[in-house]
Amino acid sequence: MATAFPPRSRGGALRRLVDGFDRFRDQHFEHDHELYDTLLDGQRPEVMVIACSDSRTDPAIICGAEPGELFVVRNVAALVPTYEPDHRPRGTSAAIEFGVVALGVRHVIVLGHSFCAGVRCLLEHDHGGRRFDFVSDWVGIASEVRDEMDGLVTEAERPVIARRAEQAAVLASLRHLHTYPFVAERVADGRLSLHGWYFHFGWGLLQAAEGPDGPFRQVDRGMPPAPAMGRAVAEPPA
Structure with missing residues (x-):
């Protein structure tokens, strides 16, 4: 020790x-x-952010948030697993449940980013020639992204395909969020909205998904992005 x-x-x-x-x-x-x-007296955040563990992409710093504003969940590549009620410990799923059910957040943002090593592991099955004991299995949560990009990556295309894969991983996590009954129920009745955001820290840009299949557009100053899935209303329906 x-x-x-x-x-x-x-x-x-x-x-x-x-x-x-x-x-x-x-x-x-x-x-x-x-x-x-x-x-x-307790926390009452309106927004949950599911973000990557990458040290360069702290959501509170990116968004200039004050203490108590964001309920943040971070993991490798900002991934959401599908709903699996198998009574096994599941950290990300537990955090989603706590934020949505216990805290009653009104918005869930999946925040992806550029130059994501986790997405690189997903595409290449390793990172720099090294296969990890846990990371490789974890990023397999988004295996549909790897299947979508399979055969598209050449050396010349690599930067563009990597960005497409990073954004596709955000959209995959949004789809996975919908497999949680307590999420889907709240989206359907207007209590919760889901957003897909993408931060390119090489360009200093924040983009938002316009729908469940994209595309990602730059967020204009002063214009909050529309939810990619569902909507939030001022008060829950009676």
Whole structure:
């Protein structure tokens, strides 16, 4: 077992994180007591984001969200497994259930991104020649994306096909969300809307799926994207 050292006794990355917490406390926690007093009573986010674990694509940073605004689920490649009520531990499915059923979020966003290593593993069955014990099986959740792209990838086409596959993985996760009865029910009666977003951090662009099959269009400033599946209303129907 690794020895735990007090963060301030070590330099580099951990020290920067502790210094970052000091700035957060000074700039936000110390000056916004009303917000944090409200959060003591519990969380009431309207939006769930299913995002990739990639360190470059933190949804709270991308969206400029305040504490309590987003219920975030992160995993490799921002994938949603299909509904499997088999009484086995399923972290992503549990988080979706908690966000939709317990918290009553009004929107679920699947947020994919460019240069996704998880999608690369999906397409190539490995990453840089290495097959993982867990990652390879996990990304197989979106095997339909690999089947769709099979035979299309040449060296010249690779950047374009990779982007198409990343966006197709978002659409596959939206379809998988519909296999959850508590999701499909709420989408059908207007309490929940599903969105597919794609962040290209090489270009600094945010795109949204216009429908369950795409296409993805750039989100205009000040214009919230329409849901790719279903809609949300101001109040749940009686």
